[in-house]
Amino acid sequence: xxxxxxxxxxxxxxxxxxxxxxxxxxxxxxxxxxxxxxxxxxxxxxxxxxxxxxxxxxxxxxxxxxxxxxxxxxxxxxxxxxxxxxxxxxxxxxxxxxxxxxxxxxxxxxxxxxxxxxxxxxxxxxxxxxxxxxxxxxxxxxxxxxxx
Amino acid sequence: xxxxxxxxxxxxxxxxxxxxxxxxxxxxxxxxxxxxxxxxxxxxxxxxxxxxxxxxxxxxxxxxxxxxxxxxxxxxxxxxxxxxxxxxxxxxxxxxxxxxxxxxxxxxxxxxxxxxxxxxxxxxxxxxxxxxxxxxxxxxxxxxxxxxxxxxxxxxxxxxxxxxxxxxxxxxxxxxxxxxxxxxx
Numbered sequence: 001x002x003x004x005x006x007x008x009x010x011x012x013x014x015x016x017x018x019x020x021x022x023x024x025x026x027x028x029x030x031x032x033x034x035x036x037x038x039x040x041x042x043x044x045x046x047x048x049x050x051x052x053x054x055x056x057x058x059x060x061x062x063x064x065x066x067x068x069x070x071x072x073x074x075x076x077x078x079x080x081x082x083x084x085x086x087x088x089x090x091x092x093x094x095x096x097x098x099x100x101x102x103x104x105x106x107x108x109x110x111x112x113x114x115x116x117x118x119x120x121x122x123x124x125x126x127x128x129x130x131x132x133x134x135x136x137x138x139x140x141x142x143x144x145x146x147x148x
Numbered sequence: 149x150x151x152x153x154x155x156x157x158x159x160x161x162x163x164x165x166x167x168x169x170x171x172x173x174x175x176x177x178x179x180x181x182x183x184x185x186x187x188x189x190x191x192x193x194x195x196x197x198x199x200x201x202x203x204x205x206x207x208x209x210x211x212x213x214x215x216x217x218x219x220x221x222x223x224x225x226x227x228x229x230x231x232x233x234x235x236x237x238x239x240x241x242x243x244x245x246x247x248x249x250x251x252x253x254x255x256x257x258x259x260x261x262x263x264x265x266x267x268x269x270x271x272x273x274x275x276x277x278x279x280x281x282x283x284x285x286x287x288x289x290x291x292x293x294x295x296x297x298x299x300x301x302x303x304x305x306x307x308x309x310x311x312x313x314x315x316x317x318x319x320x321x322x323x324x325x326x327x328x329x330x331x332x333x
Contacts, residue, residue, distance in 0.1 A: 030264070100319075104326045110314075129264040133273055136263075137222065143280045145323060147314030 005033045006128060007053055011043040011072065012036070012061040012090065017113065021059070024121045030128055040067025044075060047082060054082060057131050059090040059111075062098065070105065077106040086131050086144065099147065108144040123148050161207065168201045218262050220248055221255055222270070229274040229297070240271055276312045279305065283321050290317050 010021050018036045025034045035055070037043040043060075044067065046052055058076070062069035069089060076082045088109035089102045099110045109127055114120045126148060134144050165184060169176045172194050175187040190198070199209060224247050228240065241252040244267070248255060259267045275297055282293050294305040309317050 100323060103323045104330065106327070130273075132264050133270070139273075139277055140281070143277065143284070143324070145313055145315060145320055 005031050006057070006132070007055040008032050008034045008057050008059070008128070009043070009046075009055040010034065010036045010059040010061075010090065011038075011040060011064065011069070012059070013039050013064045014061070017061070020117060020120060021124075024117065024124050028121060028125050028128075030125065032128065039064045040069065040072045043067075043072060047076070048079075054085055056084075056135060057086045057088055057109075057127065059088045060107075062089060062091040062093060062102075070102070073102065073105050073107060084141075086134070086141070088127055103145055108141070109146045109148070111148045161205075164202070164205050164207065168198060171201075172198055174198065214258060214262060217248070217250075217255075218259060221259055221267065224248060225267070225271055225274055229271065229278055240267075272308060272312055276309055279309060279317070280320065283317060284324060 008025065010018060012018050012021070018038075022034050022036065025032050035046075037046060047054065060069040060072055069091070073087060073089075076085065076087065086108045087106065088111055089098075089107045090111050090113060091098065092113050094112040102110060108131075111123055111127070114123055127146070130146060131144075133139065134141055162178060165176075165178065169184070174190055174194065177185045177187060179185055202209065221244065224244055225240075228243060241256075244255055245252040256267050259265075259270070263270070265273070278297065279290075279293055282288050282296070283290070288296070290306065291302045294302040297305065299305040299308075306317060309315075309320075313320065315323075
């Protein structure tokens, strides 16, 4: 139903980045619900518990303590329960190697963290609306690759 | 004798909605003026009964008609993109307004209002998806695909692909091939 919320999760150890992220969604008015986690362990604990609401889009920072983004990505991709989650890598790095590696491992979206709040809002709204297109129009998610 | 009557349309509509919805055993919540949320999936038959019983009062379900039209726009676009013979040399705006019997301006506004994207962008997304599909499932070169999809040049398709996805067609092909090889190991 169109009135449903779009569930979004961000795992990032940087407090400022988490704050910018939730603020950006607050200002976007896209009927989203955003949850944040401080590291990979917290994130995976949540995703694996029975009553977890799985997000439509999961934003993953690459460099996190305890469990990094790549480890999370691998665990999520090997769990069939989580097959429908679109994974967006959300990183300060824009090295071609990181980008290609995460795509090959199954990420759908790669975002280099924008430097301005305005740019962040634009990027996040593009991600959510593109994901929405895949979700509502039965497009093949295996072919969903996007870099911003 | 003449009676002078004052109406509260809001109250009347609400009462009618409540009565009709309860009669059909539909679980609902009245959200605001002109908005009702159905809390369960309603079978098509019941839905038709609801439509006709509200019709007596001149109450019309609008949102749903909008979403039906949106679906028709999408279907027409998908048909246009994937069935390339049907639209040679016809502008998409002309094609859509003729096929659906509304002005393009109306269709375009409605579409943007409901789907988080514009018709133009939706067409591009579909074309790029079709390109991806052709790249992966056929031996066609990008040049041949560009020709098949009515692009003026391969550069145009390539640029649109990059703008829409952030990656080049060849990087896309390389990544998906690597993924598939990995899955086979």
